[in-house]
Amino acid sequence: QVQLVESGGGLVKPGGSLRLSCAASGFTFSDYYMFWLRQAPGKGLEWVSFTSTSGSSVNYADSVKGRFTISRDNAKNSLYLQMSSLRAEDTAVYYCARSGLAAKYYFDFWGQGTLVTVSS
């Protein structure tokens, strides 16, 4: 069955860095666009970043542009999010999600999320 398992979350000080990983299984990872999204405590959902199937095309929300970098390794069925210059407002549960097949307009499966807390 389809699985997306995030890891790498934790407590980090403002200005610090963190790298999130997402291990995919149960589907042909290289066929799907992939995303990172987040949800601050008690708040709504926010799209963070997108990568095309090959990783050659990426996109970011304005709130993280220049600070976060998305990447993928199709040989390892893995998605990554390198986060730097972290701020308190980056505190959230971070989800990886896949697109619909050949349709990047929605997120048809989500991982369970990993919590990132930015605090001194």
Next chain:
Amino acid sequence: EIVLTQSPGTLSLSPGERATLSCRASQSVNSNYLAWYQQKPGQAPRLLIYGASSRATGIPDRFSGSGSGTDFTLTISRLEPEDFAVYHCQQYGSSSWTFGQGTKVEIK
């Protein structure tokens, strides 16, 4: 950026009742690019509806989506106990994905 506004914020209903959730966009949305998700406490969101009206795999037919342009609706025909949750609408446009703030469906 297209802003999605969901109403009401909270819907208090009893099992068996009909739920009607609204999602209004600040400008016209391509219907193919409008989706709905269900989220229960402590869980990840689950895709319910994509393309404004197509049910995702495994979603019961009591869930239906409709609408076009700036006004979209998610209807749950008869609420089951497991349907009490938060529902989010989402759109894609201009290389950006945005969500509404969510509607909580709670037991009355």
